[in-house]
Amino acid sequence: MSGPERITLAVTGASGMQYALRLLDCLVREDREVHFLISKAAQLVMATETDVSLPPKPQAMQTFLTEYTGAAAGQIRVYGKEDWMSPVASGSGAPAAMVVVPCSTGTLSAIATGACNNLVERAADVTLKERRQLILVPREAPYSSIHLENMLKLSNMGAVILPASPGFYHQPQTIDDLVDFVVARILNLLNIPQDMLPRWGEHHVGGDE
Numbered sequence: 001m002s003g004p005e006r007i008t009l010a011v012t013g014a015s016g017m018q019y020a021l022r023l024l025d026c027l028v029r030e031d032r033e034v035h036f037l038i039s040k041a042a043q044l045v046m047a048t049e050t051d052v053s054l055p056p057k058p059q060a061m062q063t064f065l066t067e068y069t070g071a072a073a074g075q076i077r078v079y080g081k082e083d084w085m086s087p088v089a090s091g092s093g094a095p096a097a098m099v100v101v102p103c104s105t106g107t108l109s110a111i112a113t114g115a116c117n118n119l120v121e122r123a124a125d126v127t128l129k130e131r132r133q134l135i136l137v138p139r140e141a142p143y144s145s146i147h148l149e150n151m152l153k154l155s156n157m158g159a160v161i162l163p164a165s166p167g168f169y170h171q172p173q174t175i176d177d178l179v180d181f182v183v184a185r186i187l188n189l190l191n192i193p194q195d196m197l198p199r200w201g202e203h204h205v206g207g208d209e
């Protein structure tokens with residue numbers, strides 16, 4: 001199996017819940033264990049942007065997401081925002097990689113300053129201190145200097161800033177194509193197989209000479 005077997009997927013209250021749902025689906029299909037965290041604001045954005053109505057309590061949410069994705073029992077684990085006893089809260093238990101998608105500018109700022117006021121922030125802090133893989137997918141427009149400084153700070157600490165800005169050179173026909181563009185980039189970074197988007201040059205033949 002290439003890429004991490006266990007991944008923390010944190011969903012925060014920026015626009016773009018489709019990215020999170022699609023990534024969860026892909027991780028389940030690739031047999032990964034997903035430690036799932038979601039903020040209160042993200043649940044509101046989820047209800048605004050999609051037809052998915054997540055139950056608010058972690059246990060019920062876990063059952064719902066397991067059925068929604070067709071995951072095996074125990075493959076998706078949902079933790080509450082103050083579940084400090086969960087594996088993701090400590091370096092000895094946390095997965096090798098964490099993705100925050102979408103990443104709100106509020107959570108971006110909290111991670112950049114090490115706030116640790118909820119489990120998403122703590123899990124990201126753990127990922128950074130353990131020098132593990134942290135992928136942040138921010139969405140805001142335009143970016144303020146505060147957002148840009150926080151992104152630079154986190155990039156210098158080793159986090160990858162992967163903006164939710166799909167390209168158009170693959171001639172997307174549907175919204176799903178645009179969503180897949182961003183999700184494929186995340187999976188490429190995690191080194192998890194994906195067939196949604198060819199890697200650049202994969203089908204290139206020849207050249208000038």
Ligand SMILES: Cc1cc2nc3c(=O)[nH]c(=O)nc-3n(C[C@H](O)[C@H](O)[C@H](O)COP(=O)(O)O)c2cc1C
Nearest residue numbers: 012013014015039041042048104105106107139140
């Ligand atoms: C419908 C909706 C869309 C939002 N879109 C964004 C967004 O694109 N980017 C962002 O940074 N915040 C956005 N927000 C604001 C955040 O949800 C808000 O700042 C919240 O405090 C973030 O909390 P969290 O980081 O704990 O999820 C949005 C809020 C709502 C209700």
